[in-house]
Amino acid sequence: MTEPHPFTETYLEGPQGTKFLTRTYAPESPLAVLVFVHGFVDHVRRYTSFHGSLAKNGLAIFAYDQRGFGRTALDEKGKARKEPWNRGYAKTSWKEQLEDIEWAVRRAHETFPDLPLFLAGHSMGGGLAIAFNTRGASTPPSAAAVSLISGVIGMSPLLRQTHPASSIQKWIGAKLSRVMPYMVIPAPVNLDHLSHNPAVVKSTGSDPLAPYVGSLRGLSDMLDGGELLVTRDYKNWPADRPLVIFHGTADQVTDPKASQEFIDRVPTKDKKLVLYEGSYHEVWHDTIPEGIAEQMINDVTEWVKERASARAKTPDAKL
Template identity: 25%
Template sequence: MREREGSAGVPYSDLPHIVNADGLHLFCRYWEPTGQPRALYLCPWSWEHCGPYDEMHRTEKLLAGIAHDHVGHGQSEGDRMNIKDFQIYIRDSLQHIDLMKSHHPDLPVFIVGHSMGGAISILTACERPGDFVGVVLIAPLVQMNPESATPFKVFMAKLLNHMLPSLTMGSIESKWLSRDKRQVEAYDADELNYHGGMRVSFGMQLMAAVERMQREIPSISWPFLLLHGDADKLCDIRGSRMMYDNSPSTDKKIKIYEGGYHALHHDLPEVAESVLKELTTWITEHIPAATSGPAIK
């Protein structure tokens, strides 16, 4: 039997990976701090793969980062941008966390999520709130854009999901990701990113995840940091504001970036620098005292 390979033709046996409950290989990345780690954080990122975030993880000397390409993303197996149940993303994230915690049981765990990865982060933390010290959300998907979720469009999406679930709708306009043209060009040139249209069935999964999040928000008590640009055209900032206003958490913070686009960590250099500083400062301040562990492998 031929050994399974990642998208670049490299066998998974030569790549860091986990095998999920469905037997699919998920490509992983790990970022180690320069010294003994004081905390561990999972990054369930967005439509992209986990490769473009290397520079983000190199900025923090105390934190160990782990990430994987979701099913159907990047170098992981699975039908591109298609999934039968959004819960699979949450299940796989918890599996990865459980694996790392088995090796490093004394390290506190955080989640850092962007866009759709923000939705995954929120639902993952809601499922097992006792497992996480805090959650950082960068332009999370909490609310569908009103213009794309009118009653008529939702009705048509549900109808098409029964008749033509594989029908593709509009793709992401990369120009709205960042005000830095170099970042947009890099996104467009990256073959591991999905550049096609969104299937109707996938859109329905996103809507179901949003509905579930909005039911969960009134009971969210865990600490969180929200970062969002007020010029974000891909994930409605009103979702972040609604989460901040309606969550009963007593440890929450929101920072709005004037003129900021969707991928704040890849926006203008001064914005990206501010985002990384906010993220690392907030996590560092929330690490329980006297925690450290061996290097992440």
Template identity: 25%
Template sequence: MDLTLTSRFLPPPEPPLLLRKCGAPTVLRRWPSTNRNFPAPRRTHLAITAKKRAVIEGVSDEMNAIASQNLDFAPARRRVRSAFSEVQQQLDHCLFKMAPSGIREEEWYERNSRGLEIFCKSWLPKPGVRIKGALCFCHGYGDTCTFFFEGIAKHIAASGYGVYAVDHPGFGLSEGLHGYIPSFDHLVDNVIEQCAKIKGRPEVRGLPCFLLGQSMGGAVALKANLKAPWDWDGVVLVAPMCKISEDVTPPEPAVKALTLLSRVMPKAKLVPPKDLAELAFRDSKKRKMASYNVICYSDPVRLKTAVELLKTTKSIESQVQKVSSPLLILHGAADRVTDPLVSRFLYENASSKDKTLKLYEGGYHSILEGEPDDRIFTVLNDIISWLDSRCSLK
């Protein structure tokens, strides 16, 4: 049974009692709980070179060779995406097989204020369908908006929304060193900048505008909302990354050492974490399809990126009381990538008068991509229903 908590136009509840149990994304290294001192040097490994990509089943040796090339820079990622685009759309996944027809798609690049080419994409309802509002998507760590989100966007667009997405700098088809986050605020500022342009597009000008953030993208969406709270009519968060638990937070000496190292060799890569597909996808058939996300960043986490993720979650944790926009928070109750207690912590501490938390029993991290078909469409319908009810108030 799915659990839904909702609070609309009510004062915020008291803080939870079990805050220390809130979890954190596994992109950060788990430190031994029995030893809070900095690990011995032999336990600290740095990898500068990329790991070899696993063979993708069901495609030719030639396609595997294309997928295994160095993806540090955007031109290579764009070539690989182009080669795999048609193959991805033919996967036996409900998001693709049952995608609505007639959706209008557009892709383009915008040069941001830092001089980087940012990949942008839109999905609009078929001609004749009234557009109710705009939804801007922030993807998660290592991900892109050109794989599974394509199917998600089409379903939401078919319900009367203009859906827009950008690849963060350094990810997907946008410029920047792959997987490198020199400043998390740069990601946030880029979203604010690109969404400002999107809201000026003629098809959605003057309509309600919402943010949708998934995993790390949830942290981006929250920070964007904290910086510019009046820019959006509501925020939808899917398994958001917004708090670190004591169990996985590195001890303070380790954080200081990582920070110092990141200043000397910020682009160096850490030992890779456990394969997240195993933890994120409950449906084993869909889990195998994750390997087709060929331009995702799957190498070890870069030093500066790890430090920025740590800093960001601490910053969000200290500011959740300032979150005042309408909130819809969605989380799999069995998520081991970002702990659902994190979402409960956000729900109970945000000052939003209009807020809803939905926990899906047995759900893993990727509740929009990796669950059984009926669960995926339940989550999608929950998002659409929430958007519809807020747009009807306008």
């Protein structure tokens, strides 16, 4: 077994005074920095092997537990943190999450000012990473923050659920979210659909930092926002912004067909959909097909390297 890549962990103050648990992987002579946004009921600790492997390949990583999730919301035992700014587990919204991504992008740029910066995310985080580039004149994010991004990586992004709720359920949820935005309800996920690896399924099911609940506003924004990316907001994508989406064809959580629709529609020439035959939702945790986790790490690395190299050869390229 190879030694894990070292990282630093610290709490940093972000928007609304929120203290975010952050992780930074800083390899020697990095070729690019990747800001990573995790998924729903998720946290950066679940990406240690994946992020460490990318760091060994020369990518610096800045990741954080999102507002309302992981150790930004809970302590090591899974109990709610007591700080005044901590609204509670899963109590979030797209507006706040996009503002938080802008903070993370700016923070990573300040830490690695000479490196091209890429924005990546998985599942809910993949939808948010894509949405960050499609807001048009709305805020957040600011145009200045969006301009810092050299490319976007979506990993099984939540654009549409594979087995979506009915339109009437979504309508009721959206209405309730306006009057009780931070009401928390159960949000179960079939853990067997995350990975073919039984060890991953078992550890996820016993993870004290991952209770499967969501707030009405958070869930409504996540589901409606993803659908609007495919049907409307794709038009706002910057014409010169590279995009790659990685998705397993057997994903029963987020729909790979929606990823195909978005790639087909988004108005940029540098776009690519990479499909992994038979893989489930967490490709970097999967075992089908054989060697798929290592393959995805290599695919992400090579895609970033190609664009970082091209950017470095452009005389007037600025971050």
